[in-house]
Amino acid sequence: MNFLTSLADRDRVFDFLVPAQSPVDVRHGPILYLEDVTVSFDGFKAINALNLTIDDGELRCIIGPNGAGKTTMMDIITGKTRPDAGKVWFGSRHDLLAMNEPEIASLGIGRKFQKPTVFEALSVFENLELAMAADKRILPTLTARLSGAVRDRIDEVLETIGLAELRSRPAGILSHGQKQWLEIGMLLMQCPRLLLVDEPVAGMTEQEMERTAELLTGLAGKQSVVVVEHDMGFVRSIARQVTVLHQGSVLAEGSMDQVASDPKVIEVYLGAEAEEEVG
């Protein structure tokens, strides 16, 4: 039986969409584990003995003042920045500090930067198709049956991101919020286990923020989602667990109510004015 026939005969045609690497082992612990991570830039500790764990399927919000180290933390997880010390593990099998950026991405860690980077001249559908084609795990020559499976996956993602009706329209005509959802969809095409999302609602309308809240909370459970966000109203609307970073370390962690009423958090981040708003 040739390779393509054997693929077509599988019970689950989506098998080929799942990361090819050894699966992430979360049987005995979190999906993401950072221990005592430190990184300095010219002697300044941007991340300072940071400890953080994210559970499988959890939605975690990370907040903190400008310069707290949120972006640097994401850079470390994705392999863009190497820490000076510490441990970073993805499940109990994958030591992320021993891997480079493409290897980490292929484990199923997707990152959404603040600014959307969709291909404006291509349709919404083609953007999703391209996100799949960019995945080196997919063979360049697919049978009609496999192409059908890819189409099914795109349809599923279009529903998830709420852009099914705009599938044939060029991405350039989308609103800012819709472009953000499309980019999240492009990440979903890679079937990530962990999504890192940087300031998803910056520049969005209230309606778009509500829709984004639904989207992200809907993704949690199926994958782990880490959201860095400054908009406290939005964080409150989606947050289960919130981690507050300050000077490269965890200042506080807990429910939104717990961290919002923590005097240390109010002092360094939320401020007396915000206390009323989020408290």
Ligand SMILES: Nc1ncnc2c1ncn2[C@@H]1O[C@H](COP(=O)(O)OP(=O)(O)OP(=O)(O)O)[C@@H](O)[C@H]1O
């Ligand atoms: N490549 C770099 N070289 C020098 N300093 C850096 C570098 N990257 C980050 N820093 C510094 O490290 C600190 C943490 O920055 P980082 O961007 O991680 O903070 P942040 O919490 O993401 O802030 P913001 O909310 O403004 O995005 C800042 O003081 C920043 O100036």
